[in-house]
Amino acid sequence: xxxxxxxxVAVGLLAAPVEQAFAADRTPLSLSLPxxxxxxxxxxxxxxxxxxxxxxxxxxxxxxxxxxxEERGRTGFAHLxxxxxxxxxxxxxxxGHARLIMGRGGNVQGGTAADVTQFYDSAPAAELPLVLWLxxxxxxxxxxxxxxxxxxxxxxxxxxxxxxNSPYIxxxxxxxxxxxxxxxxxxxxxxxxLEDLAAARFPWVKAFHDAYYRPNNAxxxxxxxxxxxxxxxxxxRYFGGISAGKLPEAVxxxxxxxxxxxxxxxxxxxxxxxxxxxxxxxxxxxxxxxHALKLASIALGxxxxxxxxxxxxxxKALAQEADTSWDVIKIxxxxxxxxxxxxxxxxxxxxxRIIEEELDRLGKEPLSAAELEGAxxxxxxxxxxxxxxTLGRAVFLxxxxxxxxxxxxxxxxxxxxxxxxxxDVRRAAAKYLAPARRSVVEILPKxxxxx
Numbered sequence: 012x013x014x015x016x017x018x019x020v021a022v023g024l025l026a027a028p029v030e031q032a033f034a035a036d037r038t039p040l041s042l043s044l045p046x047x048x049x050x051x052x053x054x055x056x057x058x059x060x061x062x063x064x065x066x067x068x069x070x071x072x073x074x075x076x077x078x079x080x081e082e083r084g085r086t087g088f089a090h091l092x093x094x095x096x097x098x099x100x101x102x103x104x105x106x107g108h109a110r111l112i113m114g115r116g117g118n119v120q121g122g123t124a125a126d127v128t129q130f131y132d133s134a135p136a137a138e139l140p141l142v143l144w145l146x147x148x149x150x151x152x153x154x155x156x157x158x159x160x161x162x163x164x165x166x167x168x169x170x171x172x173x174x175x176n177s178p179y180i181x182x183x184x185x186x187x188x189x190x191x192x193x194x195x196x197x198x199x200x201x202x203x204x205l206e207d208l209a210a211a212r213f214p215w216v217k218a219f220h221d222a223y224y225r226p227n228n229a230x231x232x233x234x235x236x237x238x239x240x241x242x243x244x245x246x247x248r249y250f251g252g253i254s255a256g257k258l259p260e261a262v263x264x265x266x267x268x269x270x271x272x273x274x275x276x277x278x279x280x281x282x283x284x285x286x287x288x289x290x291x292x293x294x295x296x297x298x299x300x301x302h303a304l305k306l307a308s309i310a311l312g313x314x315x316x317x318x319x320x321x322x323x324x325x326x327k328a329l330a331q332e333a334d335t336s337w338d339v340i341k342i343x344x345x346x347x348x349x350x351x352x353x354x355x356x357x358x359x360x361x362x363x364r365i366i367e368e369e370l371d372r373l374g375k376e377p378l379s380a381a382e383l384e385g386a387x388x389x390x391x392x393x394x395x396x397x398x399x400x401t402l403g404r405a406v407f408l409x410x411x412x413x414x415x416x417x418x419x420x421x422x423x424x425x426x427x428x429x430x431x432x433x434x435d436v437r438r439a440a441a442k443y444l445a446p447a448r449r450s451v452v453e454i455l456p457k458x459x460x461x462x
Contacts, residue, residue: 040391041426042398046408046419047239053255054227057246058408058418062401065236069402070132070142072150073230073409076223077126078203079196079342080262085211087167087203088219090123094163095220096130097121101152105159108145115141125197126342127413133402136236140245143233147249150229155220157213164208171202178281182454183288183348189273189450190290190346194266197343225256232409232418235401266292266344273450278457284331286454287363288350289370293443296340297415302390302427303439304347307373308335309386310436312349316385318369319351329357329365342414347444359453370449374441377433387428394424 047059077089097119099105109119117134132142174180184200191198231250233242269292294300312319312335319333330351338346349370351362378386397403398421412418 040395042395042422042424044398044404044408044422046422048412048418049243051226051247051251053251053253054225055250055253056230056412057243058230058232058412059237059239059242060232060234060404060408060418061237061239061242062235065401066136067401068134068136068139068142068233068235068237069400069405070134070139070146071232071402071405071409072130072146073232073413074128074224075126075228075230075413076128077124078199078201079125080223080259081199081203081219083195084207085215085219086199086207087171088211088216089128090202091160091163091167091208091211091216092220092224093121093123093128093130094167095155095159096149096153098159098163099154100149101154102148103145105154108149111141111145112138117142123201124339124341125201127410129406129409131402131406139233139237139242143242143245143249146231147253150224150226150250151253153220153224155217160213160216164211167203168205168208171200171205171208174202176281178279178283179286179352179454182277182279182282182286182452185275185277186288186290186348186450186452187346189275189452190269190292191266191344192269192273192450194264196262196264197266197341197346221256222259225258226250226253227255228258230409230412230418232405232412234405234408263343269448269450271447274452276453276455279454280457282454282456284353284355285357285359285456286350286352287359287366288348288452288454289366290450290452291347291349291444291448292344293347295343295345297420299427299431299435300439300443301345303431303436304443305337305390306378306383306386306428306431307436307440307444308337308347308349309389310378310382311335311369311373313386313389318372319349319366322365322369323351323362327365328354329362330354333366340410340414363451363453367446367449370440370444371446374437374444377437380433383431383433383436387431390428391425 044060049057081088097106097108099107112119112132112134115134115138117132117138120131122129134142188198293304311317312333323330323333330353333351335349349366353362398407407421408418411420
């Protein structure tokens with residue numbers, strides 16, 4: 012249950028036909044997206060990436076607010092406002108934003124993460140004026156009433172509870188807490204706790220909205236079929252008059268270094284078979300170590316040819332599935348997860364031994380030439396597949412501008428992977444995947460937990 016389930020998958024951006032087409036073409040991959048950056052007088056950052064003749068536009072508003080900005084005892088507010096943003100504004104009735112866009116052949120969605128809340132609009136190119144007007148109206152005049160707060164509080168609580176009622180989810184949330192222990196920005200769930208949501212008071216929630224949902228805390232990214240001058244004129248007309256606000260001081264404490272393994276056994280009454288997941292904090296995106304570890308994780312558990320799948324699923328039949336995953340892009344450290352769902356009767360100690368052996372091996376032996384090239388290609392194809400989609404491009408450009416101050420950094424992503432050597436990957440794995448930096452959660456069905 013990552014409430015921002017990957018900001019890319021959440022909006023359906025993985026285009027398999029595109030990935031297959033690129034996979035068949037072995038020429039070097041590259042990105043050269045046109046990027047125009049403008050900051051309005053009220054502080055709104057605007058990123059334009061036109062694609063002449065494209066039939067659709069993607070519009071994403073990225074607010075610099077997420078669960079990392081929540082206080083202890085007041086969690087879930089960012090997720091709550093993801094919902095509140097669809098409850099009407101000064102000139103739009105409740106649910107009207109979605110109805111207007113979908114009625115014209117478009118789609119809308121929202122997503123909350125630790126560092127950002129994003130709102131996505133995909134629509135025919137001719138509807139760009141409508142999309143921009145709608146986004147500006149809710150930025151300027153969202154209907155934040157006690158009645159709508161109470162209504163959406165219940166909806167969010169049900170959504171959180173629904174996630175907790177899914178097998179393995181609560182155990183994975185516990186893994187997040189272990190990995191980011193002592194680091195409040197990432198140590199609590201983006202969805203918020205049921206207790207905090209129940210105790211929330213309307214004045215607290217309204218103050219949270221007033222503090223963060225400001226133009227000077229947002230990036231507006233527009234991609235697809237539009238003319239930049241016309242789009243910028245519309246943006247200035249609709250967004251230019253929205254007042255900026257004084258933003259709260261950024262809270263960015265250092266993350267404590269983990270110096271010893273952490274582990275826990277978690278009883279999951281909903282799980283049918285045991286599972287085990289290792290979590291490791293890795294350096295942020297836009298660092299060489301992050302990209303090197305992404306390649307290591309793909310070699311370790313990124314598909315049917317990966318080391319964990321071969322040993323645990325194919326060769327020994329100890330697991331139904333064995334893989335690795337990354338959480339959403341963060342400003343700070345990301346979470347790498349490696350794990351397996353065991354087959355009936357499989358030995359948990361043996362499965363753990365194999366996963367730990369393979370984690371150790373990544374730091375001792377360089378990847379083979381075939382593994383390195385395969386992992387590099389997979390990582391690059393994943394990115395290309397996302398940004399080939401108009402909306403996916405807007406999502407990524409907004410993240411690059413909001414987190415790292417320059418949307419043009421997206422064009423530098425593919426060469427970062429190309430420059431990495433097998434020794435770079437080994438060195439990063441030896442440093443960051445070491446036993447002392449690992450946290451592990453064994454998830455056991457109720458019947459397998461010994462009293």
